[in-house]
Amino acid sequence: MGSVDWGLALDSIGPLVGGAxxxxxxxxxxSFVAGLVIAVAVALxxxxxxxxxxxxxxxxVSVIRGTPLxxxxxxxxxxxxxxGLTIDPWPSAIIAFSLNVGGYAAxxxxxxxxxxxxxxxxAAYMIGMDRRTALRRIVLPQAARVSVPPLSxxxxxxxxxxxxxxxxxxxxxxxxAQQIAAxxxxxxxxxxxxxxxxxxxxxxxxxxxxxxETRLDRYVAR
Amino acid sequence: xxxxxxTPLLTVRGLSKSFGDTRVLADADLxxxxxxxxxxxxxxxxxxxxxxxxxxxxxxxxxxxxAVDDARVDFTTRPAPKALHALRDRSAMVFxxxxxxxxxxxxxxxxxxxxxxxxxxxxxxxxEARALLERVGLAxxxxxxxxxxxxxxxxxxGIVRALALRPELLLFDEPTSALDPELVGEVLLLMRDLARxxxxxxxxxxELQFAREVASRVAFVDGGRVLESGPPAQxxxxxxxxxxxxxxxxxxxxL
Numbered sequence: 001m002g003s004v005d006w007g008l009a010l011d012s013i014g015p016l017v018g019g020a021x022x023x024x025x026x027x028x029x030x031s032f033v034a035g036l037v038i039a040v041a042v043a044l045x046x047x048x049x050x051x052x053x054x055x056x057x058x059x060x061v062s063v064i065r066g067t068p069l070x071x072x073x074x075x076x077x078x079x080x081x082x083x084g085l086t087i088d089p090w091p092s093a094i095i096a097f098s099l100n101v102g103g104y105a106a107x108x109x110x111x112x113x114x115x116x117x118x119x120x121x122x123a124a125y126m127i128g129m130d131r132r133t134a135l136r137r138i139v140l141p142q143a144a145r146v147s148v149p150p151l152s153x154x155x156x157x158x159x160x161x162x163x164x165x166x167x168x169x170x171x172x173x174x175x176x177a178q179q180i181a182a183x184x185x186x187x188x189x190x191x192x193x194x195x196x197x198x199x200x201x202x203x204x205x206x207x208x209x210x211x212x213e214t215r216l217d218r219y220v221a222r
Numbered sequence: 223x224x225x226x227x228x229t230p231l232l233t234v235r236g237l238s239k240s241f242g243d244t245r246v247l248a249d250a251d252l253x254x255x256x257x258x259x260x261x262x263x264x265x266x267x268x269x270x271x272x273x274x275x276x277x278x279x280x281x282x283x284x285x286x287x288x289a290v291d292d293a294r295v296d297f298t299t300r301p302a303p304k305a306l307h308a309l310r311d312r313s314a315m316v317f318x319x320x321x322x323x324x325x326x327x328x329x330x331x332x333x334x335x336x337x338x339x340x341x342x343x344x345x346x347x348x349x350e351a352r353a354l355l356e357r358v359g360l361a362x363x364x365x366x367x368x369x370x371x372x373x374x375x376x377x378x379x380g381i382v383r384a385l386a387l388r389p390e391l392l393l394f395d396e397p398t399s400a401l402d403p404e405l406v407g408e409v410l411l412l413m414r415d416l417a418r419x420x421x422x423x424x425x426x427x428x429e430l431q432f433a434r435e436v437a438s439r440v441a442f443v444d445g446g447r448v449l450e451s452g453p454p455a456q457x458x459x460x461x462x463x464x465x466x467x468x469x470x471x472x473x474x475x476x477l
Contacts, residue, residue: 122280123321127335141325219325219367
């Protein structure tokens with residue numbers, strides 16, 4: 001094993017962190033927010049009395065969870081142009097990641113809604129609320145607390161999964177790393193450095209999760 | 223003043239309800255006059271809680287009618303949500319397990335219905351809510367969360383939440399059954415005060431002393447129907463039916 005090229009290590013921090021800031025983080029953040037919106041809609045569809053709606057939601061979750069994210073990404077970026085629909089790298093990545101997060105988080109949101117006691121719905125109805133208002137003001141806020149830990153997991157997975165966007169030509173952390181590595185031929189050094197940057201981002205996210213849980217715990221008995 | 227002198231507020235006729243093959247309500251009739259306090263007693267599984275839950279549409283009966291004031295629902299055909307809503311508007315319920323909203327403070331719990339559903343002025347509602355809390359001795363708990371309160375305090379908040387809705391009819395579903403024995407008194411005392419103020423109340427309860435001293439009438443439910451009802455002294459003291467006698471004896475002398 002050769003000696004470590006400290007000069008290269010130092011020089012590549014800039015581009016790697018830059019790739020995280022302009023690529024990885026916005027890609028993950030936008031996809032997560034869009035994915036959450038999809039997830040709530042799909043969870044509500046699955047819980048609805050409408051057979052067609054809940055069937056469609058079930059099928060969506062099944063397809064998303066039953067196929068690899070990389071394949072989903074390829075279908076959107078490399079597959080759709082052959083049927084006349086060409087989407088740029090960034091939107092392709094965001095669509096793929098949002099749909100993917102939507103499928104996984106839908107099950108989390110559904111379970112969280114079901115975890116709220118039936119009596120809470122009844123109390124909401126008792127004070128005169130309709131189903132929609134009961135959901136929005138009474139049930140979802142309680143479900144949110146329950147779903148923070150599993151949703152944090154989903155978000156952390158997503159941050160790492162955004163490295164797949166490098167294969168559809170989105171310039172993010174991992175693509176930067178590949179380019180530096182190819183140029184310098186220091187594969188071990190550069191990829192370990194890239195891994196370290198991912199790890200630091202995820203450490204920060206874990207800290208945010210902890211604070212969020214404490215904040216939402218203010219009304220929970222301990 | 224006897225109940226007959228008063229105008230009827232609640233009228234139930236031929237109410238029936240089955241869960242699968244189990245018939246929970248079988249042709250139940252019930253009348254409650256304005257200002258009356260009706261204690262509903264009966265063994266577990268007799269249908270008394272289901273009867274109560276049908277009164278505000280939390281349970282949808284299979285047949286029969288429920289009328290509260292000018293809101294009348296016929297369950298022969300599946301009632302429209304609007305009709306159930308109108309029925310529900312006339313009453314407010316206090317639950318066995320309190321069912322306060324854990325993510326809202328005591329004051330928010332009380333103000334939620336009046337502000338969000340009834341669209342009354344927020345400041346006015348809050349002032350009224352504080353006054354009600356003051357009345358039940360919980361003024362200093364307005365900004366606390368439910369989990370910070372004892373069971374008795376939580377149930378008093380549950381009662382205040384019901385009162386704040388300004389209902390015609392108060393429904394109580396075994397309001398003291400989930401409480402530690404030493405906390406039962408504070409809730410029953412508050413309910414006695416409400417009775418004296420003239421609230422119309424239907425109280426499903428196992429507290430015979432409350433039924434005897436506070437209720438104006440007692441109804442004994444058995445097999446999904448009201449087997450007998452009358453003044454407390456009559457129903458609890460010299461009941462007509464053997465079933466009633468057995469039940470009261472079991473409750474008074476569990477050993």
